[in-house]
Amino acid sequence: MSELNLTSAPTHLRHGSSIGQPLTRRDGILKVKGQATYAADNHPPGMLFAVMAVSSIAHGRVTSLDVAAAKRHPGVVDVMTPDHKPRLAIDPEIKTNPFVFRMEVLQSNEVRYANQPIAVVIAETLEAATEGAVLLAPRYETLPALIGLDAGESYVPPVVGVGNPTENHRGDVEAGLASAGKQIDSIYETPPQYHNAMEPHAIVAAWNGDSLQIDMPTQGLMLSLGRIAELFGIAPDKIHIRSPFLGGGFGSKGLMSGPPTLGIMAAKLVGKPVKLVLRREQMYGPVGHRAPTRQRLRIGADGEGRLTALDHHARTVSSTFDDFYEPAADASHTLYAAPAIRTSHDAVRVNTGTPLFMRAPGEATGSIALESAIDEMAWTCGIDPLAFRLKNYAEVEPITGKPFSSKALRACYEQGAARFGWSKRSLQPRQMRDDAGLLVGWGMGTATFPALMFQAEARAVLRRDGSGAMEIGAHDMGQGAWTALAQIAADELGLDIDRVEFKAGSSDLPDAGIAGGSAHTATAGAAIHSAGAAVIAKLADLATNDERSPLFGAGNAGVIARDGRLIRRDDESRSESYPEILARAGVAEVEARGTGAPNPAAMEEYAMHAHGAVFAEVKVDPELGQVRVTRMVGAFAAGRIVNPHLVKSQLFGGMIWGMSFALHEEAITDRRSGRIMNANLGEYHIPVNADVPPLDVITVEEHDPHVNALGIKGVGEIGITGSAGAVANAVWHATGIRVRRFPIKIEELLT
Amino acid sequence: MKQFDYVRPATVAEAVAAAAQPGAVYLAAGTNLLDLMKGGVSRPDRLVDVTHLDGLDGIERLADGSLRIGALVSNADLAHDADFAKSYPAVAEALLSGASAQLRNAATVGGNLLQRTRCAYFYDTASRCNKREAGSGCDAREGENRTHAVLGWSESCIATHPSDFCVPLVALDAIVEIEGRNGRREMALDALHRLPGNSPERDSALEPGDLIVAVRLPPAARGFAAHARYLKVRERTSYAFAVVSAAAALRIENGKIAETRLALGGIAAKPWRARVAEDVLMGVTPTADAFQEAAWRALTDAKPSGDNAFKIELARRIVVRALTLAAAGTPARIPALPASPFASTSGAIHV
Ligand SMILES: Cc1cc2nc3c(=O)[nH]c(=O)nc-3n(C[C@H](O)[C@H](O)[C@H](O)COP(=O)(O)OP(=O)(O)OC[C@H]3O[C@@H](n4cnc5c(N)ncnc54)[C@H](O)[C@@H]3O)c2cc1C
C-alpha cells in the first residue's frame, strides 16, 4: 500500500516512545478528504455491476425466475442462477474447518431464509442490474417457516461460540440455591440484531487467467484467501486481496460469506471484472447477525449478601442448516465469586441466515442479563449495587479457580464511581427527579472480555538510508490499526514513526491473523514486537562482531536500539547509527521475521480478561415513558494502552452500542413470513447524536506480564458489556420498573 | 431501476397536464418518492419534476391576515422563518421534530403533506397490502402492528399518516390550494387525507394531475401563538417518526380557555383533529382535570388494531401534557430538542 500517504501530525509530545502516545489516526486526513479507497471505490477497466436478487420467503424453493425478461432489459449482460453459473471446486456445504460456515452461492433452488441470494444479475450499469433483478419476478413454493425462540423442539448443541463447552459447572448449584436466604429467578430476552456497518459488504473481483485480484473489506485476509482458494480450486498465491480500509466490520467481515463469493463467481461467468455491493436491506440475512436469546438467571445469596449460587441458562437459535450458538451464559464464568456456578445452553433452529459473530458475541447478550440479575439480587438483599459487586468480587476466576493474570477491576469501580458521583445514589428506585420533573435513575454494570490472542507473523526491515519497514497483513476496520500498529513498529525498530514504512491491509503481506476477538492489536503487536527484536538482533550482530564498530564486543544483549542508533547498554556514550552499521557491512538492508502467538503455559496458569465498570444516568418521562441516557462514565482496565486517543474512541463506540442494546436495537421479524420488517436505517433504530450523552472514559493503569510481551489486552468489544446493563439498571432505578425484554420500550414504562 | 420519463414542466399548467397522464407522479424533493421507487413500491412511468416551477417557493402574508406557504418551500426554510415561527410556533416545532436536518433542508411542504405511510408491509413488496395493491389484503392486520392506527382504521388498512407538520396544520384549520385539470380549487387540510374505509389505495382526495400549489393558514390561526405546542413521543431522541404526537393550541382570555385546537399524529390514516375534546374545554379554566376530561373525549372511539393498545393510553397522556404545556405558554425560543419530552433538558444541542 505504498500509495497510501499516511500522516502522523505530532499533536503530542514524544517521550522517547511511540507506544502510549495519543496520536490522531494517520489515515484520518485521507478519510475526511475522501481519498481513502474502500473496496467499492475501485473501478478496473471494463468492470460490470452485479446485483443480487434475494428471496422474499424464509423457507421453500424458487420455482421460476424470468431470466428472459431480465436479459431483455437494456444493459443486462448475464444472469447467474443455479442452472447457469461457474462450477466451484468444492461443495460449499462442506465444512472444511471450524471457521467455515455454509453459504448460499446458488448451489440449489432451496430457500433457507429471507434475503437469501437466489440469483445475480450482471449488467453494464448498476441501474440496469438492479432493474434486471426486479424483472426476475421469482416464484416460490413456500413452506412453513420456523421463527422465534420457540420455533420447535429444543436441543443441546455440542458446543457454543467457538468450541466452548455447552455446559459448565463448579460446586453444587441446587444446594447453593437451597441454602440461600435470598433468591431471584428471572428471565431476560434479547432480540435478533443485525450488522449495520457504515460500509456494506462489497467486492470488486477481476480474473486474469487463473489469477484473481480482489478488493474486498475483510477482517481476515488469510482466512478469506484460503477459503477462496478452496472454493475456486486455485493456488493461494494466485489470489491477491486488498483491504486497506474497512468501513466497520464488527465480526461480519471476518469469514468469507456468500455475497462476495457470488461476486467472484460473477466475474468468472462474464470474464470481466465485476463489482457487487450489498444494499442495506440485503445485510439482513447472508452476512451473520446476533442471535436472539432468552436467558434464565437463578441467583442465591446469604444473609450478608454473599452469593451462594449462580445458575445461568441461555436459549438461543441457529439456522436450519448450520451451527453457531451465541454463548450468552458464559458471561457468568468470570465476574462474581459464587461458590456454585452452572451455565448451560439450548437452542432451536429457525429460518434465518446463520447467526454469527457480532461485537462481543455471547458477552454482550450475556452481560445485559447477568448485570440486570445482579442488580435485582443487590436490591433483593437491600445492598447498593456497587457494594454488592465488591462483596462478591472474584479474586480468582470463579469457574476455573485460576488466578487472574491481572485484574484492576477494583480500581475501575473506585475511579468510575468517584467520577460519576455514585455515592450519592439512593438505594430505593424512583427517588430522584430533575428540575423538570423527569425521573432520574443511576445504574451500573461490570464489563469484562477475555484477553485473547491468535497467530500472526510480521516482517521487519532496516535500510541503509536510516528508514525501516514493517510488513504485516493487518486490518484497519476504523479502530486504528494503521496508527497503533505503526506505533508499536516504530518502538520495536527504534525509529521515529515517520521513518517507518508500515504496510498492512494486503494479502501479500505476512498473515496478521483475524481482526476479531479484540485480539488484533495484541496478536499483530506481538508479531511486530518479535520481528523488530529479530531485525535489531541481526543489525547488532553486524556491529558487535566488527572490530571497526564502537559497539564491537558488546554482544547482542549489550545494546539497545533508540532513535535510529544502537547504543551500548553499559556505556551510552558508545553508539552507532543504523546507516553507519549497514554501510560498513556493505548491505542495503537487513530483514527478519517474527511471530506472535498465545502462550499456552500462561493460559494454563492464568485467567486472562480485561475488565471495566460502567455507570449510567437516565432520565425517563414519568407519564410518557420515553427514556434518554444523560450521562455515562466507563472505567476500563485493559492492560497496556498503545494509543489512548484511539482506545477512548473504541470504548466510546462500545458504550454507545451498549446503550443501543438496552434501548434501541431490534430486528422486527414478521411472525408468519420470517421476513425482517425494519431492514433499513430509518426503522432499525440505533442511537443518533441526540441520544448520545456526554461520555467519560477512564483507562485504568494495568500492567500484565502474562498476556503477551507487550501486556496488551484489547479494547474492541468490552465497551458494550457492562454498558447495556448499566443503562437497563438505571431505567429500573429511575422508574422502579424492571424490564426484562430488550430493547426497553415505551409501553413497558407506562404505568 | 425501472426506466421512466423525466419531465420538467415550465408552468403549473404544463405540470398538471403532464401529471394527469396515467403512470405519472410529481417529484418534489424526492425524499419519500425516491425511496419508494428504489424499493419497487412505486414504479412510475413518468416523473414530473415540479421543483423548478416559479412562484411556489414563497411565504406571503395576505391582506386578510392569512399566511400562504408555497408548496415548494422547504421544511427547514419554513421552520426557520422568524415571523412564521413566532406566529405559528407549534407548526415550526413540529417541522423541526421531523426527520433529520438534511431531510428537512430538502423536503418540501407539498411533499410532506403527501408523504406515504411508513407501514412496513406497504414498503415490503412481498407482503399483501391493500394500499399498495388494491384488494390484495392487509398483512399488517395480523402482523407486526405495534405502531399502527388506533383511530379511524378499517379492516382493509390500519396504517397511519406519518407527518408531524400536518398535525398542527390541521389543528389550525389549514387550507390546501390545488391546481387541477379543471383549474384552481381549495379544500380544508382535514379533508385532504382520507380514512381507509374500503379503499385504502387512495390516500387523499386529490385527482390525477392535482398539484398542491400552496397551504394557507387562515387569519384566526395566529390567535394561538401565545399558547401553542407540539409534543412527539418517539423511540429515540431525534430522527424517528412519532409513536404518538399531539398539537395543542389555546386562546386564553381572562384565565379561561376561549378556544382550543387539538390534533393527534401517528394514530390514524390522517392527522386527527379532536373536535369533541376541543368543545369540552370551551370556556373552562385550564386545569389538569379539564385536560384529563378532554383527553378522555379525544380517544373515546379509539380501539387497538393489533399490539398497540398502549398507544391509546399514551395518546391520552400526550394530550394532557400538550395541553398543559400550551397553557403554560409558548416558550420564547423553540427548544433545542423540539417537541421532545426532554425539551427542557439544558445543554442540549439543536437537532
Ligand atoms: C428517514 C426518514 C425519516 C423521516 N422522518 C420524518 C418525521 O419524523 N416526521 C415527518 O413528518 N416526516 C419524516 N420523514 C418524511 C419527510 O418529511 C418526507 O419524506 C418529506 O416531507 C417529503 O417531501 P419531498 O419534497 O421530498 O416529497 P417527495 O418525496 O418528492 O414526494 C412525496 C409525495 O408527494 C407527492 N408530491 C410532492 N409534492 C407535491 C405537490 N406539490 N403536489 C402534489 N403532489 C406532490 C409526490 O408525488 C409523492 O407522491 C422522514 C423521511 C425519511 C426518509
Ligand code: SF4
Ligand atoms: S395497514 Fe394499510 S398500508 Fe399497511 S399493509 Fe395494511 S393495507 Fe397496507
